Amino acid sequence: MAVIVAAEDDVDVADLLTTTLSRAGHVVHMAGNGPRALQMVAECHPDLVILDHGMPGMTGLDVARRLRADDATSGVPMMMLSAITPDGAREVFDQVLHKPMPFRQVVDVARDLLDTSRPRLTTGRALTDPERLAAVSRLLAEPDPVDELSLALEIANIAEATRAQAAVVGLVLDKALQTITSVGLPDLVVEAGGAPLDWTPCGVLAGTDRPMLFDDLITDPIFRDIPMVTFSGVRSYAAVPMHSPEGLVVAVLGVMAPEPGRFGGGTLDLLRAAAPRLMKLIDRRR
Incomplete structure (x- = not known):
């Protein structure tokens, strides 16, 4: 089981992604925009972050760059799941996936990222600890x-x-x-x-x-x-x-x-x- 923070402003896609990842045994915290995703990462200490790109407030790439720039979150594995791949995304994200695609494949990629040796967030503790x-x-x-x-x-x-x-x-x-x-x-x-x-x-x-x-x-x-x-x-x-x-x-x-x-x-x-x-x-x- 892993804790995953995901950001997706399309309600239907968010529901499907949450359901699929939850059935795979993960705890999923879903945000509807970039700023809320950043807040959830700080509160939940996720093992993986999944971001759409075209969201209100901040793009997924903006969120990822902010996380990479912070020593406390720079090592968290991140996946982009978006219909559009912005320039520079592959330098920031560990994996970039394109919509539409089977959500089962998202689960498989998430598993692979979680199995990597990338260090996890260690500053502080999750609020639910x-x-x-x-x-x-x-x-x-x-x-x-x-x-x-x-x-x-x-x-x-x-x-x-x-x-x-x-x-x-x-x-x-x-x-x-x-x-x-x-x-x-x-x-x-x-x-x-x-x-x-x-x-x-x-x-x-x-x-x-x-x-x-x-x-x-x-x-x-x-x-x-x-x-x-x-x-x-x-x-x-x-x-x-x-x-x-x-x-x-x-x-x-x-x-x-x-x-x-x-x-x-x-x-x-x-x-x-x-x-x-x-x-x-x-x-x-x-």
Whole structure:
């Protein structure tokens, strides 16, 4: 069994490809466009990526080049499955297949690519990794009221120090961010106790185990259409992962602002310094 991220904007083709690969025993995550495919790769840590070329937002070749340029994903096997082969595709993809073709052949080529010795993605862990989720589940107990107050004061001080409109500490589940403490978040998110990971960059941050800093999310092809931008109006964003004693990413500490260019490298330094202190308070829930 392998984890496969595929991107195909034709719904019928996407359904057939998903069904065929799933019947072959693989776990398939299907994206409808290039930016979503990049997000899924960061979250799911796939063993193979399959990309159409002519998709909205970013072409398949654009996505592949971005993955090859990142040390964390440069070694992931990639297949292009497209009616058109753009110039340069064969230099980026491990295999280029032309539509239309029997999907059984796609399965055979996928098997061959998965059998290669190309190194796999090793930075971070998939959001669905059992060990990571077990570490998160141990932090879901009721907090001590004194610790809860301390966390609230800490996050308020962080928001003030960074001049952020909102700041949050949240547990990263497999599909959602569960808020532990926050200031300045929209009422809808506060009342719900969190938000789907698709609404925020937190899933990618947790999957890659890397800090994130955006001068303006509107200019980013992956995140410009997420609700945090379109609904909440967030433009500037900075966040760092928070780790369990075992070194697993279990939570995120982040700040947000509606103006572009609000945060810089100093903001990340402040968040990095605060994260272990906050994690000690959260870890008492074990």
